Amino acid sequence: MVVAGGGFTGIETAADMPQRLRAVFGDSADIRVLIVEQAADIGPDLGPGPRPVILEALGALGVEIRTSARVSAIDATGVTLEGGEHIAAATVVWTAGARANALAAQVPGEHDRYGRLVSDAELRASEAPAIFVAGDVVQAATDDLGNVAVMSCQHALSLGRVAGHNAAAELVGLPTARYSQPKYVTCLDLGPWGAVYTEGWDRQVKLRGQEAKALKRAINTQWIYPPAADRDAALALADPYYVIVP
Ligand SMILES: Cc1cc2nc3c(=O)[nH]c(=O)nc-3n(C[C@H](O)[C@H](O)[C@H](O)COP(=O)(O)OP(=O)(O)OC[C@H]3O[C@@H](n4cnc5c(N)ncnc54)[C@H](O)[C@@H]3O)c2cc1C
Known part of the structure; x- marks a missing residue:
């Protein structure tokens, strides 16, 4: 599998893939997951703070990384990089950036x-x-x-x-x-390895591994979860001065 784009979405996708592929094809399956990122570093927008943790996690999970490599074409056989190199892949996941509607x-x-x-x-x-x-x-x-x-x-x-x-x-x-x-925080999921949680716009690492993963689960299942179908609870959460985490 090639994951095209090594930003937030590409890192989270790739980190989860080895365990998912083994769940489908068995523990002895010869699987390969490769992130292709055009920038010189993985997670270019995440900055240098959490990068060592991300590299440690992806390394432990067996996810390969190819930086300074730009995908120029995708077809049924894999991806072609600028410069002409072809990387064979059964599946390509495109995560190279978000756009406003x-x-x-x-x-x-x-x-x-x-x-x-x-x-x-x-x-x-x-x-x-x-x-x-x-x-x-x-x-x-x-x-x-x-x-x-x-x-x-x-x-x-x-x-x-x-x-x-x-x-x-x-x-x-x-x-x-x-x-x-x-206040700005980031919590990046890193599959079975855990997660990395940072605070501030310079993304200082505060939690890593399973400790950060527990926080990630709480964020996804409680903090950003839609309110109950209850008028008072919903209106209380709609207060423009409501602060999720002080
Ligand atoms: C893979 C992925 C992982 C992410 N993980 C995280 C994360 O871990 N933490 C985090 O903070 N953020 C995360 N985000 C970002 C987050 O999901 C978005 O920033 C957030 O959902 C934006 O909210 P929104 O209401 O503006 O847009 P959306 O949640 O996209 O809602 C827009 C809605 O408008 C509807 N719509 C679109 N066009 C029309 C139309 N013409 N008429 C009527 N309805 C329309 C859409 O169907 C959709 O329901 C992630 C995003 C992606 C893609």
Whole structure:
């Protein structure tokens, strides 16, 4: 299996594949999982902080890595790299980047390199103030230091709260809220090896292995899980000033 793209999604996919393939083909199966990444390092957007942990985990899982290699074509026999080298693969998983929904292009105003609309602090589209934007289609400042939201549940949840509140508040003449989310964390799943949890925009490793994996499970099954179908509970969670983790 070739995983094209060694970012968040590619690393998580590849880390889980050896155990899944062995579950299907048996423990003695001759399997090979290879990440192909165009940048010089695995997880280029993750930065150097968690990289040693990622390399340790992928090494222990037997996942191979090919950096400074750009996929130029995919066919039924595998992938071809720029330069002409062909890598045979039974399966190719394409994880080379996310884009904002194409509808965002129809809203006038500045868009970033992902196609996201740049917003003001109250999440209005920069040149279409009647439109509030949230989640994966907005580039919003998370603090006064120049950091902006990334395409993540962590940011999407707060962005949704503030944009929803502001759209309703403006209609009925109530005060609107400013979006602010200075705390930033990352929890990257690393298959059966565990996970790596970092804090801050420089991604300082705080937890690794099974300890981080337990946190990852809690995030996915509790923290970012949709609220119960209960009006009061849902409205409490929709408060624009609600903080998931202080
Ligand atoms: C493989 C993968 C793993 C991820 N893992 C993590 C993680 O571990 N932690 C994390 O924080 N983030 C993670 N993310 C990112 C996270 O899922 C997104 O940032 C988040 O879901 C964005 O929320 P959203 O509401 O903006 O968009 P979405 O969750 O994508 O919701 C958009 C919804 O709009 C619907 N829709 C689209 N077009 C239309 C239309 N024209 N009309 C009506 N409905 C429409 C879609 O069907 C969809 O239901 C991951 C993403 C991927 C792809």
